[in-house]
Amino acid sequence: MKKINWLDHLANLLVVILGITIAFYLESYKAEANNKAQEQKYLESLIKDLETDIEALDTLQQVNRMISNSIVTLSEATTGKPYKDNTQVRNDILTIQYNPPFVPQRTVYESIKSSGQIDKISDFEIRNEVIELYEQYYRGTNQYDEALNEHVRDFIKPYFMKNIRFTSRSTVADDFLRDAEFQNMIYAYRFLFTAKDEFYGEVKKRVEGVKEKLEEYLRKF
Template sequence: MKNINWLDHIANLLVVILGISIAFYLESYKEEASNKQQELKYLESMITDLESDVEALDTLLIINEDISESLINLSMASVGRPYGTDSALMFQTLKIQYNPPFSPQRTTYESLKASGKMDLINDFELRNSIVDLYEQFYRGTNEYDAAINEHVRDFIKPYYMKNVRFTGAQSIDPSFLSNNEFRNMIFAYRYLFVAKDNFYRTVKQQADSLKSELITYQSGFN
């Protein structure tokens, strides 16, 4: 009976196993490095998106303050408070029809979501913060914007067409201020707008906070 060199067979087997293990390790390492690179690119892109969103929200909050001031003046004028000059009244009356919406930069987030690669962001809490901002807070701004637009479309503009009379290039007949329909409409609009403005401020804080979290997380790659 031929003697079998078991030691040689075992050594060859170990070499094969080691080779396969090294190949798996190298493939795993390559895949992990590729994922890290993709994660970094997504982080950089999302930080850029959030910087743009924060700047847009800053601008909108300034505009909101101006509109809010006009709403306060008109609502107070509707209960007999002084409204200033006819020119100021005209501009305030026109201004409250202008409500620019918030349009966030969603390209990076939607790309992550559509590709099913959300788990590229390894930090679970950070990933949840990202989803919360885009799915909860940003969606909330859309709902507030829609509510404001509906109020302007369904109440403000039809009322203006029927009841507001311009008396010159920069003047307006103030008699519409004493109308109870206008009073109810403008107070409802004022408090809806305050709610929208407060929510925008919350969203701005959330976007700013997430941007800081992403920058801190990104620094860990260096």
């Protein structure tokens, strides 16, 4: 009977096991490296989108201040505070009909979400903050914009079409300022616009905070 060299068989088995282990490790390492590279790409793209959103919010806040000034001036005029220049009345009623919306950059986020790759952002807290920003804060700006657009469409513009009388190319009769319907309408608009403007400020701070955390996290790669 041939003697079996168990030591040789054991050595061969160990070589096979070691080879499989090394191959598995290398495959896992490669997969992890790919995941890290993909995560880094997502983070960089999200940061660029947030930078664009911050610039857009900066511009909108400046525009909103101009619109808000016109709303406040008109509402105060209904209580007797006189206009110094009748031309400004015309400018204000035109200004308050302009309500530019915030249109955030959502392409990268929606692409990550729809492809099921949102978990590629491995930090749980940061991932949740990104989701909250897009799903709650950005959705909130859209709701405010829609509410204001509806108010302008359903009340402001129809009222002006029926009641505003131009006395020249640059001036209008200001008798509408003493109309109770206009007073109620402009104060409702002032309340809505103030709430929107304050929320935009909160959103901007949130965007800046998320961007800062993404940049800090990216520096660890």
